[in-house]
Amino acid sequence: MRPHLPGADGDALPRWRPPGQCAVCRSWDGAALCRWCVQRFAAPVARCSRCGLRTATPTEMCGACLQDPPPFDGCVVALDYAFPWDRLIADFKFDGQVELAAPLAARLLDAILMARQPLPDWVLPVPLGPRRLAERGYNQAWELARRVARGLGRRADARLLERPLDGPQQAGLDLARRRRNLRGAYVLDLSRRLSLQGRHVALVDDVMTSGATLREAAAALRRGGVARVDAWALARTPAPGE
Numbered sequence: 001m002r003p004h005l006p007g008a009d010g011d012a013l014p015r016w017r018p019p020g021q022c023a024v025c026r027s028w029d030g031a032a033l034c035r036w037c038v039q040r041f042a043a044p045v046a047r048c049s050r051c052g053l054r055t056a057t058p059t060e061m062c063g064a065c066l067q068d069p070p071p072f073d074g075c076v077v078a079l080d081y082a083f084p085w086d087r088l089i090a091d092f093k094f095d096g097q098v099e100l101a102a103p104l105a106a107r108l109l110d111a112i113l114m115a116r117q118p119l120p121d122w123v124l125p126v127p128l129g130p131r132r133l134a135e136r137g138y139n140q141a142w143e144l145a146r147r148v149a150r151g152l153g154r155r156a157d158a159r160l161l162e163r164p165l166d167g168p169q170q171a172g173l174d175l176a177r178r179r180r181n182l183r184g185a186y187v188l189d190l191s192r193r194l195s196l197q198g199r200h201v202a203l204v205d206d207v208m209t210s211g212a213t214l215r216e217a218a219a220a221l222r223r224g225g226v227a228r229v230d231a232w233a234l235a236r237t238p239a240p241g242e
């Protein structure tokens with residue numbers, strides 16, 4: 001296979017990359033993501049510990065959360081959904097570059113450890129509907145969740161929370177529509193519901209946009225008797241104007 005030349009397909013990062021070459025700067029650091037790019041693009045920033053949006057200083061609850069508290073007790077966001085992470089996440093998610101799961105999960109694990117929030121009993125991915133899972137072949141949120149759980153010594157499970165139907169695509173819809181579409185989308189595995197009763201669960205997703213998905217999944221867990229729900233997202237779309 002011939003490598004694409006950088007820039008040959010417009011703005012996009014070249015798809016093909018030999019093992020050991022950094023996916024961002026193409027240096028030979030022996031990793032899919034080199035330590036310089038991590039230092040440069042994944043430097044920790046202050047965020048609200050309830051919604052993950054950037055704040056001037058580390059904040060328990062930002063103004064937006066005070067007005068409309070999210071249904072999570074804690075929230076950890078590792079990265080802004082911006083260069084180079086938007087492209088890497090797209091490659092990981094839509095282009096089958098599963099080798100990016102480990103370096104991306106490492107960013108989330110770092111952010112969780114730095115946030116010093118209480119650790120959960122269970123780490124669960126936001127589930128995909130059956131059609132999307134079959135198309136993609138894997139749930140990107142599970143690829144992150146199981147690695148993060150292993151790093152924390154916590155239990156992870158891909159099936160305790162399920163999405164029995166796919167539902168319409170959410171992209172391009174306003175928040176009210178997104179929430180309406182998702183109502184009742186997530187359900188607990190009834191046969192194992194007791195294992196979550198009174199427990200602390202962290203929900204993992206790759207990208208948090210409006211937060212509608214994580215909110216709906218959190219609501220399903222609460223209805224099932226989960227005592228505390230945290231939201232952990234690899235990246236969050238910055239608020240308008242950030």
Ligand SMILES: [Zn+2]
Binds near residue numbers: 022025026027033036
């Ligand atoms: Zn690099």
Ligand SMILES: [Zn+2]
Binds near residue numbers: 050051062
């Ligand atoms: Zn907030």
